[in-house]
Amino acid sequence: MSNAQTGKIGVTTENIFPIIKKFLYSDHEIFLRELISNAVDATQKLRTLASAGEFKGEIGDETIEVVLDSTTNTLTVRDHGLGMTREEVERYINQIALSGAEEFLAKFKDKDASIIGHFGLGFYSAFMVSDRVEIETKSWQEGIEPVHWSCEGEPTYTLEQGTRTERGTDIILHLSPDCKEFAEQNKIQDLLRKYCRFLPVPIACGFKTEWKDGKSVETTERNIINSEPPLWVKRPADLKEEDYLKFYRYLFPGQEDPLFHIHLNVDYPFNLTGILYFPKMKSNFDIQRNRIQLYCNQVFVTDSVEGVVPEFLTVLHGVIDSPDIPLNVSRSYLQSDANVRKISSHITKKVADRLEEIFKEDRKAYESKWEDLKLFVDYGSISNEKFWERAEKFALVRDVDGNFFTYEEYQKAVEEKQKNKDGKTVYLYTTDPEQQWGYIEEAKERGYSVLQMTGQLDAHVINFLEQKLTDVQFARVDADTLDRLIEKGEERKVALSEAEQNSLIGVMKGALGDRRSQFSVSLEDLGAEGLPAVVTQSEFMRRMRDMAQMSPQYNMFANFPEHINIVLNTAHPLVTKLSQTVMAALGTKLEDLAMREKPALDEEKAFEEKLGNRAPSDQTDEEKAEHKRIHEQLEVFTNERNELLNGYGATNALAQQLIDLALLSNNMLKGEALAKFVRRSAELLE
Numbered sequence: 001m002s003n004a005q006t007g008k009i010g011v012t013t014e015n016i017f018p019i020i021k022k023f024l025y026s027d028h029e030i031f032l033r034e035l036i037s038n039a040v041d042a043t044q045k046l047r048t049l050a051s052a053g054e055f056k057g058e059i060g061d062e063t064i065e066v067v068l069d070s071t072t073n074t075l076t077v078r079d080h081g082l083g084m085t086r087e088e089v090e091r092y093i094n095q096i097a098l099s100g101a102e103e104f105l106a107k108f109k110d111k112d113a114s115i116i117g118h119f120g121l122g123f124y125s126a127f128m129v130s131d132r133v134e135i136e137t138k139s140w141q142e143g144i145e146p147v148h149w150s151c152e153g154e155p156t157y158t159l160e161q162g163t164r165t166e167r168g169t170d171i172i173l174h175l176s177p178d179c180k181e182f183a184e185q186n187k188i189q190d191l192l193r194k195y196c197r198f199l200p201v202p203i204a205c206g207f208k209t210e211w212k213d214g215k216s217v218e219t220t221e222r223n224i225i226n227s228e229p230p231l232w233v234k235r236p237a238d239l240k241e242e243d244y245l246k247f248y249r250y251l252f253p254g255q256e257d258p259l260f261h262i263h264l265n266v267d268y269p270f271n272l273t274g275i276l277y278f279p280k281m282k283s284n285f286d287i288q289r290n291r292i293q294l295y296c297n298q299v300f301v302t303d304s305v306e307g308v309v310p311e312f313l314t315v316l317h318g319v320i321d322s323p324d325i326p327l328n329v330s331r332s333y334l335q336s337d338a339n340v341r342k343i344s345s346h347i348t349k350k351v352a353d354r355l356e357e358i359f360k361e362d363r364k365a366y367e368s369k370w371e372d373l374k375l376f377v378d379y380g381s382i383s384n385e386k387f388w389e390r391a392e393k394f395a396l397v398r399d400v401d402g403n404f405f406t407y408e409e410y411q412k413a414v415e416e417k418q419k420n421k422d423g424k425t426v427y428l429y430t431t432d433p434e435q436q437w438g439y440i441e442e443a444k445e446r447g448y449s450v451l452q453m454t455g456q457l458d459a460h461v462i463n464f465l466e467q468k469l470t471d472v473q474f475a476r477v478d479a480d481t482l483d484r485l486i487e488k489g490e491e492r493k494v495a496l497s498e499a500e501q502n503s504l505i506g507v508m509k510g511a512l513g514d515r516r517s518q519f520s521v522s523l524e525d526l527g528a529e530g531l532p533a534v535v536t537q538s539e540f541m542r543r544m545r546d547m548a549q550m551s552p553q554y555n556m557f558a559n560f561p562e563h564i565n566i567v568l569n570t571a572h573p574l575v576t577k578l579s580q581t582v583m584a585a586l587g588t589k590l591e592d593l594a595m596r597e598k599p600a601l602d603e604e605k606a607f608e609e610k611l612g613n614r615a616p617s618d619q620t621d622e623e624k625a626e627h628k629r630i631h632e633q634l635e636v637f638t639n640e641r642n643e644l645l646n647g648y649g650a651t652n653a654l655a656q657q658l659i660d661l662a663l664l665s666n667n668m669l670k671g672e673a674l675a676k677f678v679r680r681s682a683e684l685l686e
């Protein structure tokens with residue numbers, strides 16, 4: 001052919017093709033998105049020319065076709081757009097596109113391979129999957145001959161007169177042997193659905209199928225990929241709730257309907273549209289991440305949006321579309337990008353706006369959705385300061401009777417009754433209303449409120465709120481006796497003498513037997529109407545253990561044994577009775593012991609007076625020896641007393657019964673101990 005021409009693509013890099021081919025092995029399916037985007041661009045440019053009056057012909061059928069031939073291993077992307085002249089091919093394909101690809105590769109060759117696939121390579125990404133690429137194109141301009149371009153993945157190309165008779169462009173890929181899968185109908189249809197289903201020009205691939213005589217056969221109707229319009233580009237005012245629901249079901253078939261949606265629509269200072277849906281979230285387990293799809297001008301880019309939206313928002317579902325998000329850079333760069341930061345805080349704000357709006361407009365409806373929202377709102381509050389500033393006003397807590405409060409409302413509701421002597425308001429809570437039922441009832445009888453903190457994040461929420469709310473302290477309702485949980489500075493004094501108290505504790509320790517090291521015993525006046533004995537578990541230790549289970553940095557607390565305290569209610573007649581029996585049985589022996597012990601005690605007192613408050617390092621060796629002797633002398637009596645009391649407790653049915661009752665009311669009596677309790681109870685009833 002006379003005007004055929006061969007040339008060398010005008011770049012310096014000889015080895016760009018091998019790089020293109022190799023790079024992004026896993027992600028090289030993006031070539032399809034690039035070629036379709038170009039076809040869409042070409043179609044839209046023709047529309048623009050037509051509306052400007054420059055192009056006066058018929059636009060006709062605009063459908064972009066993807067034609068596959070698995071016998072020749074070719075894939076053709078055919079459009080009816082504006083086409084290219086020979087000069088345009090030279091300029092746009094041979095020079096600009098290639099230098100664009102070259103620049104792109106030079107910049108991102110060394111970067112994380114999972115992200116460089118996001119845009120930028122353009123036309124030349126075709127070489128990731130092809131040994132040879134051809135272009136057959138005919139410009140919209142009248143009297144211009146068609147052009148054929150061909151390139152074998154080397155910097156040389158041929159350019160000659162083409163055969164295309166209609167306006168538009170065919171991009172023909174001769175697939176490499178290792179990329180034959182891209183000639184398969186199903187594969188390409190899937191990819192088109194993934195990347196191109198919201199593009200504004202119809203895209204056809206293959207034909208629709210129907211069931212005939214028990215098998216699926218092709219019809220003559222073209223299979224159009226993008227049948228559903230992208231709802232987010234429409235104006236919210238033109239859409240009904242039903243439209244949003246329908247769109248959600250289209251995006252996420254088989255998912256439970258969402259709670260509500262947010263339509264994002266910004267054009268200054270950046271461009272962003274999208275629809276985010278709140279899924280129902282009962283627990284961590286059913287949180288589906290990676291359900292926000294990121295688009296760039298309606299072309300799918302990715303469904304992992306970390307870096308673009310704050311972490312806590314990744315549990316939302318929906319679409320975000322922005323030409324302003326730099327897609328071909330690393331995630332760490334994304335996070336520092338000013339545009340991305342603005343987008344991120346805008347989305348956060350919009351989400352908060354929407355929640356606040358629902359909260360204000362229909363509190364009852366909001367409360368009824370709270371169980372599904374709680375995890376999200378709490379997680380957002382803890383992890384994102386800006387969100388917390390807003391959520392503070394619409395986050396709720398729920399008491400055990402099902403009443404909802406904002407933090408401010410709750411403080412008002414309980415501060416009068418639950419403020420302790422230090423001016424802190426104590427928020428009582430339960431992690432298990434059934435297990436802690438007795439404690440809850442008792443608290444309610446006193447007019448206290450108990451919060452339900454049974455959620456998965458609640459241990460964190462409690463720590464977080466203690467930092468954020470002023471003068472608020474949380475206490476699990478069974479962490480101690482109510483008098484101690486909310487100290488008013490007016491506790492009732494235990495009516496027993498010190499000797500009686502020590503004796504009681506000694507007897508109880510004896511009754512505990514082998515379990516002694518795990519338990520402590522204390523005495524308190526809980527009122528005559530209270531239970532004779534209750535079990536409490538230190539708030540601090542329990543929280544540490546809980547933390548250890550959640551985060552490894554607290555690991556050292558994980559192996560702390562569970563420590564349980566038994567509080568004997570000295571105002572209860574059974575405890576008084578126990579004390580009296582102990583004194584009746586052991587009184588004389590204890591008095592005798594005390595008499596024998598007295599000289600040793602006097603000696604200790606005199607010695608301590610002599611020492612004053614000198615530290616052991618300032619004592620002479622004689623003094624140290626003296627100290628040791630006195631100590632050992634006293635230890636003999638202590639041991640004797642303990643033996644006496646423990647021995648008595650070990651066989652005292654009432655003491656044992658009191659311990660078991662306390663454990664039982666906390667659902668902690670198990671196995672052999674439970675069996676013994678039952679037998680003993682039967683005996684006592686005889």
Ligand code: ADP
Pocket residue numbers: 034038039042079081082083084092093096097100121122123124169
């Ligand atoms: P970009 O799309 O970012 O401009 P590409 O490498 O994808 O970069 O394409 C380079 C250029 O080649 C386009 O700008 C366009 O001018 C031209 N081009 C590519 N594909 C087509 C097509 N199907 N129809 C018309 N022109 C095209």
Ligand code: MG
Pocket residue numbers: 034037038122123
């Ligand atoms: Mg392009």
